[in-house]
Amino acid sequence: MHSRFIILIILFSLLAVSLAAGIVTGAYDLSVADLWLALTGRAEELEQFLVWQVRLPRLLMAVVVGSALAMTGAATQGLFRNPLAEPTLIGVTSGAMLFAVGMLVFSVHLLAAFPLWVQQLGVSLASFIGALLTTGIVYRLAAGRGQLNVATMLLAGIAIAALTGAITGLLIYQSDEEQLRDITFWSLGSLSGANWTQVAIAAPIVITGGYFLGRDALALNAFLLGEREAAQLGFSVERVKKRVIVWTALIVGVCISLTGLIGFVGLVIPHVLRLWMGTDYRRLLLYSGLLGASFLLMADTLSRSILAPAELPIGILTALVGAPFFLWLLLRERRKISWL
Template sequence: MKSNASVLASLLILLLALLIGGVMTGAYELSATELWWALTGRAEELEHFLVWQVRMPRLVLAVVVGAALALTGAATQGLFRNPLAEPTLIGVTSGAMLFAVLMLVLSARLLAGFPLWMQQISVSLAAFAGALLTTGIVYRLAAGRGRLNVTTMLLAGIAIAALAGAFTGLMVYQSTESQLRDITFWSLGSLGGANWTQVAIAAPLIVVGGYFLRRDALALNAFLLGEREAAQLGFRVDRVKRRVIVWVALLVGVCISLTGLIGFVGLVIPHLLRLWRGTDYRQLLLFSGLLGASFLLGADTLARTIVAPAELPIGILTALVGAPFFLWLLLRERRKTVFL
């Protein structure tokens, strides 16, 4: 088995290669020379604008969002002690979807007369607020007498997700044809329209959140033995749970608010690395972030080119790649169990 240092180097090289390939690839392709001129400020105005204002912010956003989704997926799996868990279970996605749909349907009436920039960011702000609000409700339902029951949180998350889904369906029923098209596009996820302002908002939050999640890596390792055993090892179990939930909700909420719903990154990437490198969360969290960034970066580049000059929603690609791959992993694990 490769050492952790060699795996880290391989993942960084893969990420860099995909980043360079993503900048060069698209409806308007760039040669290596044109890319170098654009990076050094000697390119024509068109190439310079294409690289720095269109592709680079989009690719950097793909990196930070992909890293955050995979990282939070790994942390959620550690929290629930279940390799099939993902942030959807604590109500983040359902809340973001409901509030985004509410804003898409009601913005014409609620924001009439407001500045254009406020109308443009209203859906993102609403999705972020919805993600945090529903996660907070699930947390309050699961917390009692100073303790946080993970099983109750799972059940509460399922109930809140169903309730939010019902209200989302009602709003979709009330939407116009134009609003329905916007809702469908948002629910499929997209990195189109990314800019440096979005990167400046998302990147610091995701870096800080990733740092604090990784600080709890030893506690997540201890959780593999059980909560009682983790407490006996000196970890404050309920505090760890609260920290992980808060950071997962914050990071996923930021991602959804900027890109819409992008599935399977937080489910497949940590599971794959767990099969490859084991369950040590000190490495698993870091490697998940890097591989998740590469996965979403590659998916976005493919989404921009597979039907060029049009663009395929990235959520469709992640599902097309992630779902069959995850089924293959499940079948692989079942065969191993049978033979054992």
């Protein structure tokens, strides 16, 4: 209990420091005094707007999305009983990408008469629908006779990702330069367009989904022993698998639809914590959410600062950290297999 309390203090402290650094750092730096005046409503109009309408919603969106991706990554790894798993394996990302690209390419004809915010909303809505649709297809392909075969779902996810990737490539081939630039920017992920409305949309879904994933933490612990053993311990294996998949699709789908593709958070964060404090999903899900939020906050602060006043897409930074870590995991798992 004492060690858990210390870990929570460390993670909450890291989150608070990351949030504070994100508020005062950027193309226009703020002092602590300026920040206090803005938070209390006594700052100049520019600084007031910068804090309340630009940085705070953006940073809160980073907290929501970072925690969402890390929690669902941990849950997916528990479902597949594989530390290299993440939500992309169930088709969420590939479907979101396909439908977002489709909307970006065809919105010129479909939404040309509407204001810009309607076009942006159309891309977000399309990507969310695509994420849920492809996940549903993968689920139906893997489900049979009232049971969900996790290995089949993995293969179905790979096949659907390949198919949607090919269709996405055809759409990109037909796009013009402006559309290609929008597609590239969306596929690299960004928090630059975050606002209070988006936070209000994403936060309730992520919090609710995180709560229900946490309720299945004991079942995910039992899954480590195998599905048959989990069933013998009294868990409804098929219901647990269905709940984890549905909540993962909803959480990741809404985050992707608002920020674009931000990779590797769901892979790196849970595994770092697993190496640190072991595999107990009663703690791992919560700790992953906290560390994922801090990680994305720090990545967003760097993305706004490295090339200021320009901005580096946040997906580039998460990939620069995540890809080497992923390769290290592969080498580590290969050494285990060769040793066995």
